[in-house]
Amino acid sequence: MAIAARGPSTADVVRQHLQGRRIDYKGALFQAAILVALLLSLVILFVLISQVVRGGIEVFQERGFDFLRGRLTVVSASIAGVGQGIAGSLLLMAFVVLAAFPAGIGAAVYLQEYAPDTKLNRFVNVNIRNLAGVPSIVYGILGLVIFVQVLGPLTGGKTVMAGGLTLAVLVLPIVILTTMEALRAVPGSIREAGFGVGATRWEVIRSHVLPAAAPGILTGTVLSISRAIGETAPLLLVGATTGLLATGGSGFFESLRGGYTALPVIVYRWTSLPNEDFRALTSAAIIVLLLLTLSTNAIAIILRNRYERKW
Amino acid sequence: MTVIRATGFRLLFVALALALIGSACADQSGAGDTGGGTAGGGGEGELAGQVVVSGSSTVEPISVAVGEKFIAQNPGVDVTVEGPGTSDGFELFCNGETDISDASRPIDEEEVQACEKNGIEFIELKVGIDGLSVITSVNNDQVECLDFHDIYALVGPESEGFESWSDANELAEKIGAGHAPYPDVPLVVTGPGEESGTYDSFAEIVLEDIAYEEQGIKEDDPVIRPDYQASANDNVIIEGVGGTDTSLGWVGFAFAEGATDTVKLLPIAEEGDDCVEPTPETIQSGEYPIARDLFVYVKKESASRPEVKAYVDLYLSEEGITSVNEVGYVELATEDLEESRQAWEAQETGTRESS
Amino acid sequence: MAAIGAPTGAMDLRGDARRRRKETRIRRVFQGAAVFSVIVSVLIVASLLGRALFFLSKVDLSALWIPSRGWYPRRGVFDIPTIVMGTLVVSGIGMLVAAPLGLGAAIYLSEYAKPRVRRILKPILEILAGVPSVVLGFFAITWIIPNVVQTIWPEAGFFNMMGAGIAVGILITPLVASVAEDSLRSVPGALREASYGMGARKRTTTMKIVVPAAVSGIMASLILGLSRAIGETMIVAIAAGASGGSAFKINPLEPGQTMTAAMTALAIGSDQVRGQEGTFESLFFVGLVLFFITLVLNIVSERFVRRVRKKY
Secondary structure, eight states, X not given: OHHXXXXXXXXXXXXXXXXXXXXOHHHHHHHHHHHHHHHHHHHHHHHHHHHHHHHHHHHHHHHTHHHHHOBOOSSOTTXXXXXXXXXXXXXXXXXXXXXXXXXXXXXXXXXXXXOOSOHXXXXXXXXXXXXXXXXXXXXXXXXXXXXXXXXXXXXXXXXXXXXXXXXXXXXXXXXXXXXXXXXXXXXXXXXXHHHHTTOOHHHHIIIIIHHHHHHHHHHXXXXXXXXXXXXXXXXXXXXXXXXXXXXXXXXXXXXXXXXXXXXXXXXXXXXXXXXXXXXXXXXXXHHHHHHHHHHHHHHXXXXXXXXXXXX | OHHHHHHHHHHHHHHHHHHHHHHHHHHHHXXXXXXXXXXXXXXXXXXXXXXXXXXXXXXXXXXXXXXXXXXXXXXXXXXXXXXXXXXXXXHHHHTTOOSEEEESSOOOHHHHHHHHHTTOOEEEEEEEEEEEEEEEXXXXXXXOOXXXXXXXXXXXXXXXXXXXXXXXXXXXXXXXXXXXXXXXXXXXXXXXXXXXXXXXXXXXIXXXXXXXXXXXXXXXXXXXXXXXXXXXXXXXXXXXXXXXXXXXXXXXXXXXXXXXXXXXXXXXXXXXXXXXXXXXXXXXXXXXXXXXXXXXEEEHHHHTSHHHHHHHHHHHSHHHHHHHXXXXXXXXXXXXXXXXXXXXXXXXXXXXXXO | OOOTTSOOOHHHHSXXXXXXXXXXXXXXXXXXXXXXXXXXXXXXXHHHHHHHHHHHHHSOGGGGGOTTSOBBGGGTBOOHHHHHHXXXXXXXXXXXXXXXXXXXXHHIIIIXXXXXXHHHHHHHHHHHHTSOHHHHXXXXXIIIIIIXXXXXXXXXXXXXXXXXXXXXXXXXXXXXXXXXHHXXXXXXXXXXXXXXXXXXXXXXXXXXXXXXXXXXXXXXXXXXXXXXXXXXXXXXXXXXXXXXXXXXOOOTTSOBOOHHHHHHHHHHOOSSOOOSTTTTTHHHHHHHHHHHHHHHHHHHHHHHHHHHOOOO
């Protein structure tokens, strides 16, 4: 009993430590800090959207559908609209999907699934990482020299085709890297199970690895699409029209090799116009641009979340 | 595993399909756009073909405004108007890539030669005048008039570091500026960036002669102090100037005139006290000293194409030329406009303006 | 069917020729795609090099490296430190914003958030990733600068590198968060459980076990973010204020010029002044410099990442 008088018993001390009764102030502080970081990002998004909506909603109230069909101009705010911008951006996206996705996913499969860990392949890896960090405006120069000048006879010069191919090359490394990341997350045991029953590498990839990695691949491709839609700088170099654009008689295929514009280019141009009327139009154009990029994102996020799995 | 496989591929497939559907819609919305144009067009909408306009970003709004009217009448024509700049415009023009080149200065000798080399003949048409306004805050009652030497003392190359108007007193005294001494109030200079035509015109008209000929600044050195707030956005220049009571800046007349609740347009004299207020009348008559002519150059070969001819016809017609006013520049005096019309009528090639 | 009793030979294990041919063909196709990515790099360098060299042949090389002269390409003043410093200031501010926000958000989402909360918050963060830079440029001049920068520093002008830098930080935050979160979540749960089993707290487990285990991904997230910040163009072109040229500036409250904004200014053109021979070509030279900066950055980080990468 003398022991008890000296303080809590060893058993009590151990129990207390195991139960962790002491409040973990530092832990709570840490948790609060990172929560604030997260919430701050969300608040910024909220402010941005409310700011833009407040500025642009009147255009939709007054002009409605007319604004969505209006043409690019920098003089008459009353007839200016984003019709050609929407059309141009969707066409550019189609080029990205058709050119960058197959090439990007293919390259990622090779590098992640086939390529032995040699110096050369490591170089290719580093190279792609570097490409992902190359500023978009440098891709604009690439587009200007290669797609506008060298391949001019094919693309027709400063056309939507040149712009689309430029954006496709721009997002290629992003597609490759995110796809590789998704493939890497698929456990080796799945592959080994496939090999174990005698499947070839391609058969394993097609029937097991790719399907398992599909949600991750989807995230990457979607991020790359929304990046492509929002890209402005390279398009300024490969000749998106910023003044007045009218495509009177051209059909669909002719227009692939004709003048074009894109939503973000319109936003940029209108941002720098002095005319007060264009400020509301800029906000309205941003609403359309955000709807386009954010809805693309949202669709894919929903799809991915439905199929997401953790190994 | 089959379940995962099916869904995985379906996901990719859906993504691709969505994008393709999107692009198909793009085609339709493009078609809808031109369809709308057709409905609004008049009875003469028989023209087809294309008109490609490039050149000065200053003239661009005029060409766009004329283009808007043109498209309404001729929905079948492709029109593009761009404003990369006068020099870039002439480069394209003399390579035969454009039909019409907008210019905020006459074509220069080198450019004439480049055109000649490629067999490009052109018709030079003066279409309007751009005045430049020297502005300060509407609250500034300390300054009423400036001459070119005053401006040099305040924003010229030797004014670097002046933070108060009175810092320029000594320099102003030396070069004989008409309105020194200046008040001892903060001097904040805001103006267009050096990529802008307004920067160049201002430098050329107001400062270059004083700098190179009187002050012995080395030819081709900058003639505007580097430490000023530069912006490509005229709104921002106006806001910047309006934001400080004793600011100083310069901007196109059109923009300044539209913002008189924020900025004050200073009367200017080339020399001495004959200060002239910038108004459409004084700019047109040449009394107000800081103004430049605006031109379009039409390729002779293109001029024979009906759609280009129709566009230029409209440009010089009453309906078209009012665009100059609508976008904020100053219309030509009647005889100057008549001269342009005659040159167009006669398809008179070559430049009368080039030095 | 091999006869009963006959040993299974190597031939039986090699599969049939048709399958192997198909295998080879597919491998070639994928390899081709990978090679294409190398070709892109070659094309980039080729596009840049010719005219960059032309530029170098037209200017006084020693004049490229005299700080304080400023960057005024149309007057023939090409001072590389001016635009490099502008880039450093803007992307530095961007990283100061994005690193804590992005990593904080990533750690919270991966380690702390309840699954239901995470399912709601993460998509919202990903939506922020979809906001185009040109929109953030507009946001910078219409909201960030007047409401944040000029509130904290009333002496700031309407255009400044601070506003542009904050917007750049907002732009890259979701990128940093997304990549970092993915790598945190790829750390096996067993490691966390082992840590708890030793009596470690949540924060200790997170910072001492999970974060170090995911460090390669976290580094990758920061590097991707930095690359994007250095290369970000539209925000700076709209909000940083120096349009055609700029003096040498370090103070982020002043307008400044970055490499990318300098390139945009050259690309958009000038109304009247073409500048002398080589002015437009300086665009290609700056592009080349930018390209090599990102190259060096990535090679260094790749080395680092390879050294610490752990495989699960």
